[in-house]
Amino acid sequence: xxxxxxxxxxxxxxxxxxxxxxxxxxxxxxxxxxxxxxxxxxxxxxxxxxxxxxxxxxxxxxxxxxxxxxxxxxxxxxxxxxxxxxxxxxxxxxxxxxxxxxxxxxxxxxxxxxxxxxxxxxxxxxxxxxxxxxxxxxxxxxxxxxxxxxxxxxxxxxxxxxxxxxxxxxxxxxxxxxxxxxxxxxxxxxxxxxxxxxxxxxxxxxxxxxxxxxxxxxxxxxxxxxxxxxxxxxxxxxxxxxxxxxxxxxxxxxxxxxxxxxxxxxxxxxxxxxxxxxxxxxxxxxxxxxxxxxxxxxxxxxxxxxxxxxxxxxxxxxxxxxxxxxxxxxxxxxxxxxxxxxxxxxxxxxxxxxxxxxxxxxxxxxxxxxxxxxxxxxxxxxxxxxxxxxxxxxxxxxxxxxxxxxxxxxxxxxxxxxx
Numbered sequence: 001x002x003x004x005x006x007x008x009x010x011x012x013x014x015x016x017x018x019x020x021x022x023x024x025x026x027x028x029x030x031x032x033x034x035x036x037x038x039x040x041x042x043x044x045x046x047x048x049x050x051x052x053x054x055x056x057x058x059x060x061x062x063x064x065x066x067x068x069x070x071x072x073x074x075x076x077x078x079x080x081x082x083x084x085x086x087x088x089x090x091x092x093x094x095x096x097x098x099x100x101x102x103x104x105x106x107x108x109x110x111x112x113x114x115x116x117x118x119x120x121x122x123x124x125x126x127x128x129x130x131x132x133x134x135x136x137x138x139x140x141x142x143x144x145x146x147x148x149x150x151x152x153x154x155x156x157x158x159x160x161x162x163x164x165x166x167x168x169x170x171x172x173x174x175x176x177x178x179x180x181x182x183x184x185x186x187x188x189x190x191x192x193x194x195x196x197x198x199x200x201x202x203x204x205x206x207x208x209x210x211x212x213x214x215x216x217x218x219x220x221x222x223x224x225x226x227x228x229x230x231x232x233x234x235x236x237x238x239x240x241x242x243x244x245x246x247x248x249x250x251x252x253x254x255x256x257x258x259x260x261x262x263x264x265x266x267x268x269x270x271x272x273x274x275x276x277x278x279x280x281x282x283x284x285x286x287x288x289x290x291x292x293x294x295x296x297x298x299x300x301x302x303x304x305x306x307x308x309x310x311x312x313x314x315x316x317x318x319x320x321x322x323x324x325x326x327x328x329x330x331x332x333x334x335x336x337x338x339x340x341x342x343x344x345x346x347x348x349x350x351x352x353x354x355x356x357x358x359x360x361x362x363x364x365x366x367x368x369x370x371x372x373x374x375x376x377x378x379x380x381x382x383x384x385x386x387x388x389x390x391x392x393x394x395x396x397x398x399x400x401x402x403x404x405x406x407x408x409x410x411x412x413x414x415x416x417x418x419x
Contacts, residue, residue, distance in 0.1 A: 003036060021360065028055025031379050031386055033365070041363045042386055044378040048367070049197070049229050049341075052256035053301060054379035060259040063297035064290070071289040076282065082292025086265075089299045093238040095247050096267040100276075101287025105228035105254030106143025108264035111281060112250045113147045113165075113189075115268060116222050119275040120188035123220055130220055131186030133167045135179070139199030139370070140170070142191070142226055151191055153199070174205040183215045189222040189250075190215065194240025197229035200370040201336055201343030206244055213246045222249040222272060228264070229341065232256045233302050233380060236312035236339035243338060256380075259298045263291040307380045315339035317384050318376065321391045329398040342376040343369075344394075351401060358397040364390055 001009070003024040010020075024036045031054050032040045046052065053060060067082075074080055087099040102108045113134070120130035136142070136151040143149065149157050150165035158164050172178040173196070183190070190212045196202040216223040225248040230240035232253055241248055249272050254264035264286070302308065319335065322344050326332040334345045346352045349371040356368050369375045378386070 023360070030054045030056065031382055039363060041360075041365050042389060044364060044366045044376050044382075044386075044390055046377055046379045047255075047260065049234060049255040049377040050260055052233065052307075052380045053259060053298060054381045057259070057301070057381075059297045059301040060294055063259075063294045067290050067293035073285065073288045073290070075284065076287065080289045080292075082289050082296065083287045086287075086292045086295050086299070089296065090253070090265060090267055093299075094251060094267050096251065097270040098268055098273040100266045100268075100281070101292070102254075102264040102266070102283050103262045103285050104143075104264045105252065106145045106148045106264075107283070107286070108228065108252040108254055108266045109142045109148045109151075109226060110145055111266040112224050112252055112268075113151065114281055115250060115266070115272060115275060116189035116224060118280065119222060119272050122275045128220060129185050130188050131167075131184075133169060133184075133187045134189055134191055135169055135171050135182055135187055136191040137193070137196070137204075138170050138173045139196055139202065140191070140193060140226075141196070141198030142193075143228075173199075173202065174208045176208055176211045179208065179211055180215065185219045185221075187216075187219070187221050189224050191224050191226065193226045193230065194243070195230040195235060195338055195341055197341070197375075198369055200345065200373040201341060201375055203240075203336065203338055204244075209241070209244045209246055213248075216249070224248060224250040224252075227251050228254045229377070230338075232299070233308050233311055234339055234341045234377070236308055236315055238308070240338065257298065258291045258295040261291045261294050263287070263295055302380065311339045311380050314382055314384060314387065315342065318342055318382075318387045321387055325391060325395060325398070328395070329402065331398055331402065337376075340376070340378055340380060340382065344374045344376075346372050346374065348372065354401055355394070355397050358401075359390075359393060362393045362397075364393050366390075 025033045026036050027034050031043055033043050034040050071080060083101060090099055091097055100111050102111060117132060120132060123130045134151055138153050140153045142151045147165050150168050153170055169182055171182050192204055192212060194204055213223055225241045227239050232238060237243060250268045252266050257263050319342060322335040326335050331347050331351055332344050333347050337343050352368045352372050352374060355374060359366055367375050
C-alpha cells in the first residue's frame, strides 16, 4: 500500500491517538530511516528512545532469527532460559536484587506502584506506620494506564479519565523545601525520574534526589526511580540515578531494553520484594522467550561495543554544539540533558513547531515536548558527523526564522518595491 492509501485506511479504522507525520517508512539502516521513495532520514528520535542500536543491527537480527526457531511464547507458568539470564545482567547493572518483567514501561510502573502499596501494607501488619500516599513531581510523566496516569503531572493526561487513583500529591520539581513540607509517614513512596523525559529533559538535582533518599529511609517508604526513558545507557551510565551516587528501592526500565520488541521491567530490593507473593500480580506476555533473548543481545552489545563510553563522548559533543548554538541564537533559552538524552528549549511553541517541520524537510527527525522543547533521543551508535549535520541544519533554520532575518527580508523587499 502507498502512503495515501494507508492514510485513508487509518482514518477510517484506527483510534486517533497520534497525529502522524505524512511519511511512510519501509526500512532502516544504522541511524537512518528510509521511506517508500528511498529517501534517507537521520533519526535523532529512535522511536522515542527505543532503537538504541539503530536499525538492522546484526546482534538483534541474529537473536530474533535464532530464538524464533525455538520458542516465542510459553507463559509464565513454566520456565525458559531468558528471564534469569536477563535478570542477572539487570540486577548486576542496577545494584538491585529482583526483577519483574512486563510488556511495557507503563506496566512496569504499575507494578512499582502496586509493590509500594503492598510493601506499606506489609509494614503496617508488622506494626510500622506507613500510609498510602505517593509523592510525585511536577512535570512528571510515568505512562498512560490508570495508575501511571494518576502519577503523571499534566492535567491533559489525567482529566479525561477522572477520577484517577487517589492519594497522589505533586511536589515542585527540584524544590527540597516543598518535598520536605509534603513528606510524612503517610507517604508510601516518593516517585521521580532521574531525567524527566516528556517533562522536557530535566535532570533531577543532586540535592533533591539525596533529600528524597534520606526522607524515605527515615520512615521506611520506598524511593522509586523511573528509568523508562533514561535507563539502559541513554545517559552514559546503565541507569540515570547512577550519576547521583544513590540507589533507589525500585526502578523501572522499558524503551531501549529489547531492541524494539515490547518489554518492560521493574527492579527492586530483596526487602521490597518480600511484599509480593504468587497470585498478587502477573502478566501473560511479559518476559517472553523472544523479547528476553533480544534484550540479552542488546545488553551484551552495549557492553561489547563500549557504547556507554561512546554515549558519553558523543553526548558531550552534542551538548557542546547545542551550547554553541545557544550562544548564537537568542531563541534558544536553555540546553540540558545527559548523554544522548538532550534538549534545546526555544522561546516560543510556534518556533519549535516550525523547527520540527523544517528539520523533516531536511530529512532529520526530532520531536517536540512540553510545547517549546526540542528533544533529541538518537541511537547510541550516533557519530559526531551526524551531530554536525543536525547542528548545521538547526543553525540554518534558526537563522532563517530569527526576527532579525525576517526584518532584513522585509527591508530588502521594501527597498526593491520602492526602487
